Amino acid sequence: MNARLAEVLRYILNGLAATVVHYGVLTFNLAVLAIPSAGLANFLAAIVGITASFLGSRYFVFRKTREHMLRQMVKFGGLYGAIAVLHGLVLLVWTDYLGHDFRVGFVIATAMQVSLSYAGNRFLVFVR
Structure with a gap:
């Protein structure tokens, strides 16, 4: 298997695993800890899911551990913050300004x- 394809497959697996972690922590927060706010429960779960995604990207997907972890974390956080803003802007324009179905906008924004x-992690955060 081509090295790039193997990396993309590891990226997909890592994303799925981080999503499972996020959802599992969200469920735990609501069902076991009885956090009364789903928004707060989700925010806390997202932090754990993003951390799982970072660690998986560092050690499993891109296997780039020579750079100091804190520096990679800052770049990773900046990248994901910028992407979250872009995701929100796509939904804002698609749904609020253009009047289209939010579900379609969500799929477009998520794609x-x-x-x-992937590109940001490969070329900015976990540089070869």
């Missing part, structure tokens, strides 16, 4: 998010 996060 952009996945593509940009």
